[in-house]
Amino acid sequence: MxxxxxxxxxxxxxxxxxxxxxxxxxxxxxxxxxxxxxxxxxxxxxxEPVAPSVPGWGDDASVEVAEVDIYGDRRGGFLASHEGRPQGFREDETIAQWRFPAAYLSSELQVRAAAVRIVEVRGDGMEPTLMPGDRVMVNLADQSPSPPGVFALWDGQGVVIKRLELIMGSHPPLVEIRSDNPHHRVYERAAADIDIIGRVVWVGRRL
Structure with missing residues (x-):
């Protein structure tokens, strides 16, 4: 009416x-x-008061997001390898399935369920932002360090999570790779020499 x-x-x-x-x-x-x-x-x-509704959240509209083991077979897992150089995304072993409201992924995180994976944080490089044992969601569809943010990338030895920023005006383009832990050094690499897996868009932590 x-x-x-x-x-x-x-x-x-x-x-x-x-x-x-x-x-x-x-x-x-x-x-x-x-x-x-x-x-x-x-x-x-x-x-009578009416509870506000969030589209899709009241339904059983949830989707699964795979947690993958990126610390297992480093040469044939999260990144495929060819002659020692990673050549793009390749699925790792799925070790768990997480369920998220579909509306939360699309509206709040603005990601597609098929393009994200959950991975475990190891090491202290990103403390205090990310702690060992945290789980992060990586958006494989966003591999550009502009705007800057936290990304999963292949550093030549394995998959690490670092803060990346494109150095404006650099030619060829350079990327600053930074740990939030001040005890880790900041370094630069040519954008063509690093393999960015995806942007971190969500973190889960056990309290």
């Missing part, structure tokens, strides 16, 4: 209904009874 239709039922116009809905006009008892009668309900139903 539109505001105009409800206004006509109780002898007023849509402007008054709009003000009632927004709280700019006080809802009198007489008008409340008129609205209830027009809607075929009791006054108590009009006063």
């Amino acid at each position: 539109t505001q105009e239709q409800l206004g006509a039922l109780i002898g007023t116009d849509k402007t008054v209904i709009s003000k009632l809905e927004s709280g700019r006009t006080r809802l009198s008892q007489a008008r409340m009874m008129a609205i209830a009668a027009s809607l075929g309900c009791g006054v108590a139903e009009l006063l």
